[in-house]
Amino acid sequence: MKRDSRLSGVLHVLLHMAQQPGPFTSETLAKAMDTNPVVIRRIMAGLRELGYVRSEKGHGGGWRLACDLSKVTLRDVYAALGSPSLLAMGNRTESPGCLVEQAVNAALDQAFHDAEALLLSRLGEVTLAMLGEDLRKRLGSRKIHDISAHRA
Amino acid sequence: MKRDSRLSGVLHVLLHMAQQPGPFTSETLAKAMDTNPVVIRRIMAGLRELGYVRSEKGHGGGWRLACDLSKVTLRDVYAALGSPSLLAMGNRTESPGCLVEQAVNAALDQAFHDAEALLLSRLGEVTLAMLGEDLRKRLGSRKIHDISAHRA
């Protein structure tokens, strides 16, 4: 797999859930995302632990939102995934004895750190509610999107 | 392999080369980097094509710097590697039909793009000569580092 798409995926799920009351089974969500129910449960596990969503077993069970969408940022969601590494590049050796490599690492670390900080900052500026608002604009006059129609 | 370390690696090689006249065989460089000669040739190929280094076969052959170190930035070196992706994360689907996913992508793309731009900008601010200068400071009063002593 080329790149980590868990953040993209879990946001997709959350935004879908925000459009309808729920609950949603992992299977329903998986169909909408064209993936496997276990994958859904996996990426949702961290959000459940942080209380952003709740899950229930048995008949009528499934996933429900359990947070104020205007208080949860994309950065929070990212953190709920376990804060996977943001950059595809890194240093060859983290604590090299070679002074040459230390000089290289210092220069790269600075650039890497700045980029990571900016990305986290940007993610922290966007709430799930804002995403929902943007979606509403995109939907325009259309009827609220039904997740069950997603399969088309 | 966890993360792409080619940029880190090739910079390490270039900085080593800047400390001594050369030429350097792939094998010598590989030993200094604790890796394989073919890996060296691979990461150096792009730099050769752009004229940053030259290579010669046969006796007395090997790699030599062929550029003004004060004119080549880390961003140039990155480009010579083929501009591999900088971010470890990406969108699930690049051109989704689903409006929900479009909204998610739009938000993430913005953040991703900003972070990539900043990283490239930072890399563009640092020249190989500046790296060499930093290294000189780290070396302090010490004798110029001999690459053959690297194996220690």
Next chain:
DNA sequence: CATCATGTAACATACAAAGTTACATGAAAC
């Protein structure tokens, strides 16, 4: 108790970087 849905372990697949082997090409030394 049968059914539904999550929770999770275990295994399979896909992909890219890094490491390795093998050999062709060309240059210098003898």
Next chain:
DNA sequence: GTTTCATGTAACTTTGTATGTTACATGATG
């Protein structure tokens, strides 16, 4: 000219991680 050295490159192996899949235990509902 032949040997030796060094690059150039293809092909294959190894490794790490995300993703996909199967199987089954757990618990809730009807």
